[in-house]
Amino acid sequence: MDRRTPFSYVCNACGLxxxxxxxxxxxxxxIRISRAAGISTGQVVRRMTVRRGSILKFGADGACAALSxxxxxxxxxxxxxxxxxxxxxxxxxxHAKDGRDEMFVRLEPxxxxxxxYGDAGNVADFLEEQDADEYLETNDRYRxxxxxxxxxxGELVDYxxxxxxxxxxxxxxxxxxxSGYDPNALIDAMFDADAVVGRRDDPExxxxxHLAALAIRIGKTTDAAExxxxxxxLAVSLGYSPAEAVGATLTR
Ligand code: SF4
Numbered sequence: 001m002d003r004r005t006p007f008s009y010v011c012n013a014c015g016l017x018x019x020x021x022x023x024x025x026x027x028x029x030x031i032r033i034s035r036a037a038g039i040s041t042g043q044v045v046r047r048m049t050v051r052r053g054s055i056l057k058f059g060a061d062g063a064c065a066a067l068s069x070x071x072x073x074x075x076x077x078x079x080x081x082x083x084x085x086x087x088x089x090x091x092x093x094x095h096a097k098d099g100r101d102e103m104f105v106r107l108e109p110x111x112x113x114x115x116x117y118g119d120a121g122n123v124a125d126f127l128e129e130q131d132a133d134e135y136l137e138t139n140d141r142y143r144x145x146x147x148x149x150x151x152x153x154g155e156l157v158d159y160x161x162x163x164x165x166x167x168x169x170x171x172x173x174x175x176x177x178x179s180g181y182d183p184n185a186l187i188d189a190m191f192d193a194d195a196v197v198g199r200r201d202d203p204e205x206x207x208x209x210h211l212a213a214l215a216i217r218i219g220k221t222t223d224a225a226e227x228x229x230x231x232x233x234l235a236v237s238l239g240y241s242p243a244e245a246v247g248a249t250l251t252r
Contacts, residue, residue, distance in 0.1 A: 001087070001104040004154055009086055010145030017085055019110065023056040025049060027190050027210070027239045028138040029079035031155035031203050032067070034194065035075025041194040051178045053191025054237045080139070083130035085117065087123065091239045102136075138207055139238045142190075145211070148210040149217050149231035149248050156224040171240045172220030186230035189217055190237075 003121065025033075030053050034041045037048075045053035047067040056079065057065040066073045080089075090103045104123055109115055127133055141223070157167065174181055189196045193210040196217075199205040221227050231245035238244075 001106065001123055002102075003104075003122065003127070005104070006119035006121070007087070007106070007123045007126055008118040008236055009122035009126065010116040010118070011096060012116065016110040016113045017115070018067045018072065018082075020058060021056075021064070023064070023079060023081045024239065025054055025056055025079055025191075026135075026139050026239075027053075027082075027142055027193060027234075028135060028203075028207060031079075031192050031193050031206055032077035032135075033074050033079065034073035034077070035203055037066070038129040040048075040192075040199060042192045045191050046172060049155060049191075051176070052181070052184075054188050054233055054235070055178075064195055080132060080135040081121075082125075083132045083135065086117070087126070087238055091241075091244075104192070105226050141207065141239050142234065143244075145214055146231055146235055146245055147219065148215060148249070149227050149234070149244065150180050152221065154226050156222065156227070167224075168228065168232075168242070168246050170238050171245075172232050173244070174225070174229040175232035175236065182229075184229055186214075186217060186226055187233055188219060188232060190230065191215060204232070227247050 006087075014045075030041050030044050032050070033048065034044045037044065048057050049055060050057050059065060064072075072078050084104075086107045086109060087104045091107060092101045092103070106117075109117070127136075147196070153248070159167075172186075175187075193206055196213050197206060197209040200209070204235050218227065232242045235242060235244035
């Protein structure tokens with residue numbers, strides 16, 4: 001499905017779709033959840049996420065950590081994946097002909113869901129209703145850090161001496177680990193914006209200074225493994241595969 005495909009969906013707040021999901025979070029999702037929940041981004045990471053801020057936490061009963069009864073407790077700041085639901089977004093590493101690298105798929109409704117599917121509009125209308133474009137555009141700004149990370153890694157790593165496949169395999173394993181991972185100050189800085197730049201009332205203002213601060217930290221980081229894990233986790237958190245972080249390194 002693309003933006004012109006007929007689609008509509010009415011949520012009837014049954015709360016069933018807020019159970020037993022894997023919901024990937026980008027840095028901007030964490031900022032927006034923190035504003036809606038009235039807590040810091042660091043508290044969101046610790047209380048409501050796994051994998052260092054990049055996946056929303058679900059409890060033993062299968063319910064999302066933000067669910068309150070059958071309602072979303074952070075509705076104003078709900079993550080992009082929740083805004084898109086029941087559509088899923090698939091990203092391609094290469095940009096499509098129209099300049100977009102997105103494709104939408106219709107997800108199966110939760111069993112017993114009261115949501116109503118239809119074709120009263122199209123995908124673009126649905127994205128507008130959900131204020132999803134603001135998230136997509138902000139994620140694109142964070143995505144621009146990936147080439148910067150790759151370039152810094154290129155300055156530090158001699159692929160004549162370090163086997164590139166093994167280097168990136170390790171980085172991917174480390175980035176995707178949900179426990180037992182090494183400390184990584186860059187990943188912490190990506191998902192805990194408040195700790196890096198101080199909390200701003202306006203999320204947009206925080207994104208602006210957060211991106212600038214991350215760019216400076218990337219330039220100062222001297223541990224290539226730390227940079228590579230951060231690149232992979234950033235790519236995955238934005239909906240791309242780890243290959244987005246690796247780029248052309250392995251085809252040289
Ligand atoms: S963040 Fe809100 S909408 Fe998303 S799964 Fe959790 S409760 Fe549901």
